[in-house]
Amino acid sequence: MTEPRVTIIDVARAAGVHPSTVSRVLNGRGELALLPATRQRVLATASRLGYRPSALARSLRLRRTFTLGMLVPNIDNPLFPPIIKGVEDTAHSRGYNLVLCNTEDSSEREDAYLRVLRERQVDGILIASSFMADSSIAELRRDRFPFVLVNRGGRAADDLAVVVDNQMGVTEAIDHLVALGHVRVGLVAGPQTTMTGQQRLAAAKSAMRRHGIRLDTALVSVAEAFSQEAGYRAARRILFGVQPPTAIFGANDLLALGALRAAREAGLECPEQLSLVGFNDMPLAEFFGPPLTTVHVPQHEMGVRSASLLISQIEGEPVETKRAVLDAHLVVRGSTAAPALVAQRSA
């Protein structure tokens, strides 16, 4: 049961040297003076005994774990896997491991995980979840614990953060719909408890105002989560109203997909009778029926930049800019129709 672990001491004994010598051989930097003979002997016996260093003991001693923690709101949201991959790529290439935590959109779970990550002494934390109580972040800040906000804004201006230009993306989306001739544009907004949800809704409203379109509050519906199901429920409230919209902007792709389902139920074909735009350009967006017009977010790059920023911070490298804002551009696909087509519906 309790296989006696092969330690550095066992190797030392077997090789006829002192444990510290083994340590030096195994992870000493080049400058170290070591007799090639002993080095060979140690290396040989180490592999013969199947020695595995204990990351635990090393971390305890070094006070570094070479591990990053990451808080993700919901791994089911296809936006995140590519981001995670970007983080992992970078972390890996710089010698760090990643501990991923799915907060399930629950703030208790966020706090719990945050505690766990700190107890495990990860060297830094990536926070992609949005419901994070500000107090938790304030605590990190106060303790000078390295962290970076991913795809979400933060109150404090000098927090490390990598975000996407919501304003830019939303504006392009609304402009596109208006250019197509839409006037009654429905808004399926994200939870207003999140920065992202707030920003995208505000941007959409202001873009419409700029076009001189007055906002019909019956056409704005706030979803309780960034999920397809929540989008469906929110969209129903808009689509089954007295005067339904001819287009819908979903604050992310899942919400848009939920709206699509609701539209079908309402007997509206997309894009013939309803134009639809999402946000994120999640993987496989072009395979939906119809292919989703959406705002592209450079997900992998977002992960890469976040991890780089965090690691620089951890290793005390100079950081050029604390806050990266990534461009977001519209990608037009089949889910938005020319105005003439949509107009048919009234006919």
Added chain:
Amino acid sequence: MTEPRVTIIDVARAAGVHPSTVSRVLNGRGELALLPATRQRVLATASRLGYRPSALARSLRLRRTFTLGMLVPNIDNPLFPPIIKGVEDTAHSRGYNLVLCNTEDSSEREDAYLRVLRERQVDGILIASSFMADSSIAELRRDRFPFVLVNRGGRAADDLAVVVDNQMGVTEAIDHLVALGHVRVGLVAGPQTTMTGQQRLAAAKSAMRRHGIRLDTALVSVAEAFSQEAGYRAARRILFGVQPPTAIFGANDLLALGALRAAREAGLECPEQLSLVGFNDMPLAEFFGPPLTTVHVPQHEMGVRSASLLISQIEGEPVETKRAVLDAHLVVRGSTAAPALVAQRSA
């Protein structure tokens, strides 16, 4: 910079007790006899000083990390997030954390991560990746290191494993297509370096044989990965042949999606001119254009069962059955057509 960590010793000193007493107060089981007064005092000072236990030191001492490692081939594959969630749910509820590793379908990376996980002394490992060299697994087995195979077969019969009944699922898929009147059924197989790829191809072939359909090798194409892109390339080889199929079975949903793209390029509309069936019933499968007919795999349950099995093993609980085989049933949606419709194509 180097914020001096608050240790159990600091708390002890401040509370006027011995460190071991602090330890007892903090994680002693109920049976322990402790003066309520001291307990209060310790608790108070601990929280006053903002004490955080060091999971590192505890693990070193306890020789337990309460951490599980998980190897996933590619987090971009939508099959996995729900499985991961299942694992996480279970792990969390039983007091374990999860370290997720994305192997990127690379066997070097698999080995590297496996090494890291063992160095970090995770208490057990979930292996959902498929390219794992058998030698690595043999090593785990030899060292009696707790592990469970998820959604992939293993050579040794007594390995812990949770798999899906590929035979059942594939048979239902092929039966469905044949019942629809299809005779020329194309097979976009998964990599034959994986158990899953092998099993599903074999099952498909045997199901067709059972129906008395002779296998046209020009209709079988092996993809080099379980990805949409690989499926696309593999399907092209089938679709642009002399006599293309009237239906395609993809060994998983991403392959099927790739086939769909290739079909479009070949000028074949789905399902009118080509029926399509996938495998896994990945999230959002019903939103594709057309909605994907596919074999449902209980992904969340797979994660839950895997984690339970592993944790039971770790904690020495009796395990009823080492190998769980989950049912896989076809879910018919819009991507398969009645024979009459498909027949039109020849006309």
Added chain:
DNA sequence: TTGTACGCGTTATCAA
């Protein structure tokens, strides 16, 4: 070039 001694932060065991 290699050995010695100590500490990283805990907890189990034994003694008081």
Added chain:
DNA sequence: TTGATAACGCGTACAA
């Protein structure tokens, strides 16, 4: 009921 001690496995000044 609480204190003392040792050990978990490793890395690093310092001494030799």
